[in-house]
Amino acid sequence: MTLQVEEFRKDYERVVKGMYGLSVEEASPFQLYNALGAYVKSFAGEHWSRTKTEYEKKQVKQLYYFSMEFLPGRMLKSNLLNLGILDVVREGIEDIGLDFHSIVQAEEDPALGNGGLGRLASCFMDSIASLGIPGSGSGIRYRYGLFQQRFIDGHQVEVPDNWLRNGNVWEVRKENKAVNVRFGGQVYMAEQKGRLIPVYENTRTILAVPYDTAMIGYQNELVNNLRLWSAEIPPEDYVHYSSISAQQEVNQLTEVLYPDDSNYEGRILRLRQEYFLCSAGIQSIVRYYKKLQLPLTMIAEKVAIHINDTHPALCIPEFIRILIDEEQLTWEQAWESCKKVMSYTNHTIMQEAMEKWPIEMLKAEVPRIYQIIEEINRRHIEKKLPLYGEELTYQTAIIREGVVNMAHMAIIGSHSVNGVAQLHTTILKNEVLKPFYEMYPTRFNNKTNGITQRRWLQLANEELTQLIDEKIGTAWKKKPSELTILKGFVNEDETLKQLEDVKLRNKKRFARYVKEKMDITIDPNAIFDVQIKRLHAYKRQLLNALHIISRYLEIKENPNAAIQPRVFIFGAKAAPSYLYAKQIIKLINAIAELVNNDPDVGDKLKVVFVENYGVTLAELIIPAADVSEQISLASKEASGTSNMKLMANGALTVATLDGANVEIRNYVGEENIFLFGLTSQEVYEYYENGTYSSRQIFESNPRLIKVLNTLIDGTIPDIQEEGRVIFDSLVQYNDEYFVLKDFEEYISVQREVDELYQDKQAWYRKSLWNIANSGPFSADFTIMRYADEIWKIDSQMPEIELS
Known part of the structure; x- marks a missing residue:
């Protein structure tokens, strides 16, 4: 779609007037930015809708990229560039007599990531869309970002990053796609019609509401999706959340990126966040897949789920839970599907950065998930003991010395484990994850990071x-x-x-x-x-x-x-x-x-x-x-x-x-x-x-x-x-x-x-x-290798060769 400067000027002035009842000369820089964001979103909206419809109609295999962090930066100029209208819009804005730079500066820079991990995830989202690869991001819509850093007498002081105080023009709330996520209580297994099914008691249900943001491909008319989940009180459960402390518990869940985990309460909150993301995201994926009306045993042919570092490793037991508890697959069917669907990127060499959760914490917060992890671990040990002996088998166990090793689970439950630089991958294979490399040599591969x-x-x-x-x-x-x-x-x-x-x-x-x-x-x-x-x-x-x-x-x-x-x-x-x-x-x-x-x-x-x-x-x-x-x-x-x-x-x-x-x-x-x-x-x-x-x-x-x-x-x-x-x-x-x-x-x-x-x-x-x-x-080359070698997903842009 070609946009002319004069056409843009008229449309933009009309949007500003329609949103604020003001002329462009009267509007504040933030109002001008918000109106321009709304204009850009509507400009991309047709591509967004068409992309989704095409994916569904063609039943293409899709990637779902799970990450606790996405660090997108300001999106206005990026979206204008990818739509191919940056120069036209800048010229139109300046023709009106406005300062384009001040409008750009009015956008918040959301700190929804801590550093390289979150920025990488956002570079990947840009490359996935630009290469025409069907794919979505799945993360958390933190009410406050990491923190705003201030220096007082040279000391770092953390100030809340209230990036949503004026709303977020790029997101679309999809309350009709919300799902329930269950925490706490007790779970026991009961026989029903010849099957064991879980019975839950005294659980707390939290509503996960998705907010979707368009991931616009670079001048290719393809728009993917970034879905960030927000925690809310389920409408039918308001009576259970009548106290202020109960309401705060729900609000806390998606309030802050990486709560302080130097104390027990902070660690519990971080665990809840991770399960909240995994459960909401996996439920959403299975619901979409079922719309295709294909057998669930074929899910690996249409779905690839990528675990970005250990934080979303609970995707594995949650995937198993849904397939066996809710969709009545056998353990063997669910486990084979899980391994084919899941892939895992390790981002660290340091053992202390590979997450471990106390058994008692998992039992208390996600009891059914812990039961499934126990079963994964039991079967792993049972299968590997006669093949590899005690030392190697127990070195690779998921549950050891009172904790659950999330990296171990991510490796055992995936078909691919990659490092992010040649040296890093070599060290993982020869040092840090050596027992796993001995056990699963073909799973390990390198995908050096990239930037856009x-x-x-x-x-x-x-x-x-x-x-x-x-x-x-x-x-x-x-x-x-x-x-x-x-x-x-x-x-x-x-x-x-x-x-x-x-x-x-x-x-x-x-x-x-x-x-x-x-x-x-x-x-x-x-x-x-x-x-x-x-x-x-x-x-x-x-x-x-x-x-x-x-x-x-x-x-x-x-x-x-x-x-x-x-x-x-x-x-x-x-x-x-x-x-x-x-x-x-x-x-x-x-x-x-x-x-x-x-x-x-x-x-x-x-x-x-x-x-x-x-x-x-x-x-x-x-x-x-x-x-x-x-x-x-x-x-x-x-x-x-x-x-x-x-x-x-x-x-x-x-x-x-x-x-x-x-x-x-x-x-x-x-x-x-x-x-x-x-x-x-x-x-x-x-x-x-x-x-x-x-x-x-x-x-x-x-x-x-x-x-x-x-x-x-x-x-x-x-x-x-x-x-x-x-x-x-x-x-x-x-x-x-x-x-x-x-x-x-x-x-x-x-x-x-x-x-x-x-x-x-x-x-x-x-x-x-x-x-x-x-x-x-370039992240484009990195993503080409992921798509070709790990996810096995084809580009929707025929001129791009994934090799």
Whole structure:
């Protein structure tokens, strides 16, 4: 459908008047945004309805992607881009005399995810629709997002993220698709007509109401669905929820993403959330499948369910429950269908991040589900014992030592288990999940994560997009592998200068933001050194901080020495109960306070820690970045995706050989990335031989002594408690993430960064080379491999080959 500017103007003015009784000149930025959102939704509505009808009529196999997190970012520009009307709408808005940017800024940035996991899920939703793959997302409609981060005296303070206070123009409430989810009580089995059926007593029923959001494919007239579930009191049950505490229990269920699980009540709430999502989603899927009037034993031919990390692993027993309790299939039929339908992505290497639930908690909250898990576990042990012996069989048991291992259940109940980078998958097979790999070698596979260039280049960096279009045409927008053609321009001086100019304008844009929001003046000609990700000890923001202290001390010792100016930019939230991560935030903010106000330092060194990092801020920071910090301890980061976003925008990567950094190195070559630090193999050798001594490293390195002493000698003000805790973690408690071991190499590689930046032509040659090699990290390619190798789902776009 072609849209003309004049046609849009008339339609838009009519929508504003119809919604608010105001002219466009009188309406507020939010009203203008809301009206534009309503217009876009109606524009896409026909495609949305037709897509759904076509899927049903053709009885195509569909994917259902379950995730506790979706981090979509602002959707207005993304939807306009994917509909192919962004330029027309922007021109029409500006012709009216309105500011398009202020309308875009009026949209909330919903924090319905914690970081990479949720952003990946949203990139995948975009790619699934853009590739024409029939698929839906299933998640929770959190009333409040993760939290809004504020800094008070350098400390992180969490403020509720009330993203729904003005409603959400993109969602459609579907109360006619609501389902009941049952919690608590007691369950016993009774015989009825020759079958055992569950009898429930004293249960609590909660209504799961879906809110659907259109997932618009990139200029292909296909619209998929993201379904987020909200908890409500069932109308027929109001009498049971008459007390305020009972009502609060229902409201709590979908109130907050990741409730504080440092206490028992928080863990119960998190378990309830996970079952609520799984039960509502699976019920919805089975109800849809039954409309096709096909035998339930054939469900795997029409349905693929993907478990994104362990949080939705309860999909497996819930699927079994519905098939045997409600649809009267035999256990064997239900179990075979389950394995064919389910697939699982593992997103972590660290055992502590693989969820485990106390048996008593599951028995109390979801008693029938626990009975089914017990039966899955009993049958698993019975079947595997004679084949693999006691040691291996019991290592893979779902129920062990008083807890239910969700990752074990996800593996046993699925036909596919994938890691998210080559190194990650190798470590899963050889270390973390080795017993399962021995038992199910054909289930394990790798699907390296990806990002959508539509958001991270076309929307976030319009000037770079325009430059690429001028050089190689626009085919790369649908075939990201075409970016490799840019390699032909790496020795062309004019192109390198144009790339430098684009980067400088993006840096000036971010500098204006920093001045306006933080009252810090930063020099766009300095190196912008960026580390943006969750604050976690293994991601080693602390190593970055120690490098900053080292540079600061060098400047103080010799204020007149020539030094390459650098701005260190951080964006990170710490989990509310993660005290050590919050202490690192306080340290970085204290360092910023010190160096940004020291006249000896001037513009040679600045530290900027942006508040409330999220998708919208990432879209501002990433195009401005010169250096991408990917410095996690090798073997700890499953993949990373900020590394891919920054690479695609021309930042050069400082990296350990961890996660997808390994594959980035393979594509760009060692000469176009700054590598340092232990390898994963060396880390595991330290674990095995137990010879690591951080104190020995500390005591033998004069530079390190000076740097670490600043944590406890008053050099850095106002960190008495935090400085001592961090110092002790590194020296007394043997430095869990080998920060001190990698420190010297990190300092050395940062000198190489400084030296290269002196030669702008050489720098931008490497920058362009990184952009040219970023195509393989498109989420489109990742999703093609999922669809072809795991889900076995065909694209509805005949020109796209899933291979």
